[in-house]
Amino acid sequence: MTAPAPPILAEGLAKRFGSVTAVSHIDLELASGQALGLLGPNGAGKSTTLSMLLGLTRPDAGTARIFGAPAGSQTARQRIGATPQLAGFPDQLTPREVLQYTAARYGKSAPVDALVDQFGLGEIIDRRVAGFSGGQVRRLALALAFAGDPDLVFLDEPTTGLDAEAQEGFVQTAEDYVAQGGALVLTSHHWAEIEAICDAITLIDAGETVLTGRIDAIRARAAVSLLSFDLAPGSLPPAWLAARHDGARWHAETPDSDTTLRRMVREDIAFANLTLAPLGLRDLIDRIRQEEAQS
Amino acid sequence: MTRQTLNELTLTLKILLRQPGFWIPTVLFPAMFYAFFGAQSSDRWAASVMASFTVYAVLGVGFYQFGVSVAQDRESPFARWQRSLPGGAVAQWIARVLASLVFVAIAVVLVVGMAFLFDRVEVGAAALLRLLGICLIAAVAATVMGIALGSLTSARAAVPIANLIYLPLAYLGGLWVPPIALPSVINSISQWTPTRAMGELSWAAIDGRALDPWHLGLLAAWTAVAAGIAIVGQVLVRRSGLA
Numbered sequence: 302m303t304a305p306a307p308p309i310l311a312e313g314l315a316k317r318f319g320s321v322t323a324v325s326h327i328d329l330e331l332a333s334g335q336a337l338g339l340l341g342p343n344g345a346g347k348s349t350t351l352s353m354l355l356g357l358t359r360p361d362a363g364t365a366r367i368f369g370a371p372a373g374s375q376t377a378r379q380r381i382g383a384t385p386q387l388a389g390f391p392d393q394l395t396p397r398e399v400l401q402y403t404a405a406r407y408g409k410s411a412p413v414d415a416l417v418d419q420f421g422l423g424e425i426i427d428r429r430v431a432g433f434s435g436g437q438v439r440r441l442a443l444a445l446a447f448a449g450d451p452d453l454v455f456l457d458e459p460t461t462g463l464d465a466e467a468q469e470g471f472v473q474t475a476e477d478y479v480a481q482g483g484a485l486v487l488t489s490h491h492w493a494e495i496e497a498i499c500d501a502i503t504l505i506d507a508g509e510t511v512l513t514g515r516i517d518a519i520r521a522r523a524a525v526s527l528l529s530f531d532l533a534p535g536s537l538p539p540a541w542l543a544a545r546h547d548g549a550r551w552h553a554e555t556p557d558s559d560t561t562l563r564r565m566v567r568e569d570i571a572f573a574n575l576t577l578a579p580l581g582l583r584d585l586i587d588r589i590r591q592e593e594a595q596s
Numbered sequence: 597m598t599r600q601t602l603n604e605l606t607l608t609l610k611i612l613l614r615q616p617g618f619w620i621p622t623v624l625f626p627a628m629f630y631a632f633f634g635a636q637s638s639d640r641w642a643a644s645v646m647a648s649f650t651v652y653a654v655l656g657v658g659f660y661q662f663g664v665s666v667a668q669d670r671e672s673p674f675a676r677w678q679r680s681l682p683g684g685a686v687a688q689w690i691a692r693v694l695a696s697l698v699f700v701a702i703a704v705v706l707v708v709g710m711a712f713l714f715d716r717v718e719v720g721a722a723a724l725l726r727l728l729g730i731c732l733i734a735a736v737a738a739t740v741m742g743i744a745l746g747s748l749t750s751a752r753a754a755v756p757i758a759n760l761i762y763l764p765l766a767y768l769g770g771l772w773v774p775p776i777a778l779p780s781v782i783n784s785i786s787q788w789t790p791t792r793a794m795g796e797l798s799w800a801a802i803d804g805r806a807l808d809p810w811h812l813g814l815l816a817a818w819t820a821v822a823a824g825i826a827i828v829g830q831v832l833v834r835r836s837g838l839a
Contacts, residue, residue: 385676393614394611402607
């Protein structure tokens with residue numbers, strides 16, 4: 302018996318628009334029950350990559366397969382869901398109407414009640430979209446990605462414009478979806494959100510994959526902790542600590558926190574309110590890339 | 597009708613019916629202009645004037661609905677997202693055509709109703725059926741012209757450009773003013789316009805005359821030119837990598 306095809310298997314994706322290379326070489330693989338964070342600065346090629354995976358943009362080179370079927374084919378589209386961009390949403394429709402329309406495209410009835418609860422659409426479900434706040438349209442866009450009960454979901458900046466409560470609710474929904482075997486691709490500028498939801502990341506820069514892998518493996522590759530502490534006004538940390546000040550507290554990265562702390566005590570550094578935490582994903586990636594550039 | 601087509605038709609009709617900016621000019625204006633400029637024609641011309649304004653009604657739906665929707669397909673993020681959903685574009689296009697026929701039917705019925713009620717036009721059922729057939733032929737041509745327009749313009753520009761083409765074409769074709777009343781230079785240009793061909797066919801239908809192959813051929817030629825423009829527009833969009 303052959304193993305089922307993975308939700309995403311993309312190899313050597315490339316796309317140019319005129320003289321501009323949007324994506325020069327992207328490889329991606331995602332298994333069921335996994336969440337992948339697609340990261341990169343603006344203009345890195347994330348949107349073009351998503352567009353090729355959704356079958357909306359034809360790659361100039363490479364292949365993208367969704368559950369073994371070519372991206373953009375009916376078989377692939379039947380199993381995926383995606384958030385629409387907020388701009389250009391038809392003002393004349395209500396969320397209930399758009400959800401029902403979307404589910405019908407999948408040949409299903411929209412689970413409106415469940416989506417209303419999951420995405421907090423209760424108050425707006427029968428109001429026309431005209432006049433909605435950005436957060437309200439965003440909640441509707443998220444619900445639309447799940448309206449067809451897909452096996453793979455693409456979420457582009459899902460929580461931009463959402464209040465803290467709605468963000469937490471979304472993280473819970475995404476975690477539940479992945480725990481139930483769904484596969485998820487997320488682009489976001491919120492690193493905490495990526496860390497909370499995703500198992501793996503792919504970092505794209507200038508149209509190329511520059512770092513990819515499971516987050517725990519990336520952490521193991523650069524086991525670094527972050528020391529944060531206060532110093533008396535006017536005091537400075539020793540140069541060997543290479544600490545930086547963010548305007549409120551001092552922060553220093555260390556691969557061996559025990560040794561560093563012992564030395565700080567031995568040298569009578571008058572620190573206070575010291576905390577020790579794993580290095581954030583963003584800083585970790587910056588460090589790995591710096592090390593790679595130096596080597 | 598398949599469930600997919602019904603789903604698309606429901607969405608299209610909801611969007612269009614909730615846009616007075618679309619249905620007032622396309623559905624109500626032809627009847628209103630008929631009341632202002634066409635009604636109270638002499639008995640001899642009354643039926644022909646009614647036929648002219650039904651063609652004018654058909655033209656507006658094709659130009660505005662398809663001109664705007666095709667341009668939006670290219671630019672609207674929502675339309676782009678729709679293409680990521682299962683189900684084909686075929687159902688979407690069938691739904692658009694059916695929706696346009698709904699608006700065409702309402703607009704034509706309003707013009708004919710005004711003519712019967714206020715201008716006492718007397719036309720038999722056979723003549724009306726022939727006129728309906730010409731309206732369908734004109735609807736095909738207007739739809740293709742609308743698609744060509746939408747293929748070349750942005751969504752924002754589609755409506756003003758449609759106005760720039762459609763209103764002069766209606767005048768040039770003799771749909772507002774009988775061709776006999778057009779200045780001779782305009783009348784000679786008029787002979788080559790698609791709207792004149794539509795008008796001539798509608799007048800022949802209402803009078804019970806045979807359709808002139810020249811007018812059918814001229815309309816077919818204009819439709820073919822519009823189709824060519826639409827195809828080139830779609831090829832350019834595909835080459836840009838966005839389709």
